[in-house]
Amino acid sequence: MTGSRAAELNASKPGKAGDVVDDHEEAGQIKMGELSELLGYSLKRAQLRIFDDFIRCVASLNLTPAQFSVLLLIDRNPGRNQTEIANTLGILRPNFVAMLDSLESRELCVRVRSANDRRSHILMLTDNGRTILARAKKLVATKHEARLNEVLGPANRAALLGMLATLARDF
Amino acid sequence: MTGSRAAELNASKPGKAGDVVDDHEEAGQIKMGELSELLGYSLKRAQLRIFDDFIRCVASLNLTPAQFSVLLLIDRNPGRNQTEIANTLGILRPNFVAMLDSLESRELCVRVRSANDRRSHILMLTDNGRTILARAKKLVATKHEARLNEVLGPANRAALLGMLATLARDF
DNA sequence: AATAATCGTTATTAATCATACCAAATAGTC
DNA sequence: GACTATTTGGTATGATTAATAACGATTATT
Numbered sequence: 001m002t003g004s005r006a007a008e009l010n011a012s013k014p015g016k017a018g019d020v021v022d023d024h025e026e027a028g029q030i031k032m033g034e035l036s037e038l039l040g041y042s043l044k045r046a047q048l049r050i051f052d053d054f055i056r057c058v059a060s061l062n063l064t065p066a067q068f069s070v071l072l073l074i075d076r077n078p079g080r081n082q083t084e085i086a087n088t089l090g091i092l093r094p095n096f097v098a099m100l101d102s103l104e105s106r107e108l109c110v111r112v113r114s115a116n117d118r119r120s121h122i123l124m125l126t127d128n129g130r131t132i133l134a135r136a137k138k139l140v141a142t143k144h145e146a147r148l149n150e151v152l153g154p155a156n157r158a159a160l161l162g163m164l165a166t167l168a169r170d171f
Numbered sequence: 172m173t174g175s176r177a178a179e180l181n182a183s184k185p186g187k188a189g190d191v192v193d194d195h196e197e198a199g200q201i202k203m204g205e206l207s208e209l210l211g212y213s214l215k216r217a218q219l220r221i222f223d224d225f226i227r228c229v230a231s232l233n234l235t236p237a238q239f240s241v242l243l244l245i246d247r248n249p250g251r252n253q254t255e256i257a258n259t260l261g262i263l264r265p266n267f268v269a270m271l272d273s274l275e276s277r278e279l280c281v282r283v284r285s286a287n288d289r290r291s292h293i294l295m296l297t298d299n300g301r302t303i304l305a306r307a308k309k310l311v312a313t314k315h316e317a318r319l320n321e322v323l324g325p326a327n328r329a330a331l332l333g334m335l336a337t338l339a340r341d342f
Numbered sequence: 343a344a345t346a347a348t349c350g351t352t353a354t355t356a357a358t359c360a361t362a363c364c365a366a367a368t369a370g371t372c
Numbered sequence: 373g374a375c376t377a378t379t380t381g382g383t384a385t386g387a388t389t390a391a392t393a394a395c396g397a398t399t400a401t402t
Contacts, residue, residue, distance in 0.1 A: 030259045033247035034308065039319055039328065040221040040236055042335035045261070047218045049342045050211040065211055076204035083380065088201045090216070092360065097382060111381090119367045119380040137205065148210055151341050156334055157210065163323060163331045164213035170322050171220045237389095254349065266390065268351060282350090290349040290398045 050148075057143040061136050066091075067103060068140070071133045074109055074123045081120035082111070108132055221319075228314040232307050237262075238274060239311070242304045245280055245294045252291035253282070279303055 035041050054065050063071075066089075073085050086096035100123070103109045108129035111121035125133065149157055206212050225236050234242075237260075244256050257267035271294070274280045279300035282292035296304065320328055 030244065030251065030255060031247045032259075033243055035240055035243055036336065037316075037332070038240070038311070039316065039332060039335075040218070040225050041240060042332055042339060043214065043218040043221055044236075046335040046338040046342075047211070047214040048261075049339055050214055053342065054211050065215075069206055069209070069212060072204055072206055073201065076202045080201065081380075084201060088203075090219075093381070094361085094383080095359065117368070117380080121381070140209070145208075145210065147342070148338075151337065152334060159330065160334045161208070161210055161213055163327055164210075164217040165207065166322065167217040167319075168213060168220055171217075171224065171318070252349075263391065264350070265352080265392085288349080288399070292350070 053147065054140070054144050057147075058136050058139045061132055061139070063132070063136055066099070068133075068136055070099065070103065071108060071125065071129060071136070075125050075130065075133055078124055079122055081114065081117075081122055083120075085123055103129075224318065225311070225315050228318075229307050229310045232303055232310070234303070234307055237270065239304075239307055241270065241274065242279060242296065242300060242307070246296050246301065246304055249295055250293055252285065252288075252293055254291075256294060274300075 051065055054068075058068065069089055070085065073088060074080070077085070082096055082100065083093055086093050091099070100109070100111065104111060107126050109123055109125050111123060114120045114122050152160065222236055225239075229239065240260055241256065244259060245251070248256070253267055253271065254264055257264050262270070271280070271282065275282060278297050280294055280296050282294060285291045285293045323331065
């Protein structure tokens with residue numbers, strides 16, 4: 001059902017190329033233009049690379065960055081409930097349910113009804129969860145962050161981290 | 172298109188949860204733990220903020236960061252086809268179709284059959300597209316990037332950009 | 343001429359992200 | 373104590389983004 005649009009919508013002016021297109025044969029590299037100056041663009045590309053590397057480094061444990069951050073936060077903040085953990089990570093409560101279902105089904109954490117407020121579920125890691133988290137931390141430190149240190153150097157890595165924190169906070 | 176999420180304040184308990192339940196009463200901020208040292212985490216949070224701000228700054232033109240980057244690239248690289256542009260931006264060709272449909276329906280760009288290779292569609296901006304792009308660039312420069320310069324300072328901003336480019340390249 | 347590769351495209355699935363709403367429990371108010 | 377409002381976890385649902393397989397048309401390779 002295609003086959004009809006391209007011809008009509010005529011831009012009044014091609015700007016550079018002739019009338020009806022004639023891409024010269026040579027293929028030089030595409031110019032990024034102002035794109036390389038766009039912080040958001042570089043930020044996103046870098047973030048995707050880093051996440052890919054993270055997943056690769058921790059692949060043996062089958063943990064996503066998000067799952068890792070949840071386990072970390074639960075471990076560091078015993079006695080907190082779902083909304084507290086979810087909010088801290090910027091995860092919406094409805095979306096946090098499936099995430100916890102998954103972690104709980106893998107026996108990495110548990111929900112326990114709070115005695116004080118029987119609406120809320122206190123989160124805590126299982127022994128298994130603590131073990132997996134410890135392994136994950138080790139993999140992240142020795143493989144993932146180590147590689148970052150190689151590429152950036154410790155000083156730059158620290159500076160980068162500081163600036164990102166500034167952005168996430170003051171922006 | 173509302174754009175508010177962001178975490179709220181949290182309150183609950185400090186201590187250490189024993190075996191089963193019983194969160195004491197009082198609050199205390201949630202501890203981020205090793206999370207604040209995780210480059211990937213900070214990177215993602217910062218990226219989300221920056222994108223939100225970008226969208227806000229250019230809201231009057233109704234352009235997403237992705238659309239802006241496409242327009243920019245087409246403008247800077249006349250005579251290129253869809254796959255070239257898409258690949259450069261890390262967009263998969265199938266997903267690029269809808270994106271171009273949208274931009275073309277808004278008369279910001281056009282697909283033209285190449286004379287050399289009748290399979291491919293050469294992309295180019297319309298006059299309208301060039302106008303919108305120019306306006307977008309101005310908004311981005313005077314509002315978005317200007318704000319970044321305020322928060323980070325020009326030197327830091329440049330350093331940050333450099334490191335992100337390094338990551339996207341050498342990582 | 344036959345086969346393989348490329349380009350734009352459709353269709354489809356998965357993963358992320360967001361909103362509205364509900365029952366149960368709690369907090370506040372009168 | 374009764375009434376209302378709010379909070380918590382949850383369901384259902386929709387929008388957006390991302391990924392894969394396959395197809396017709398065209399070009400490249402042999």
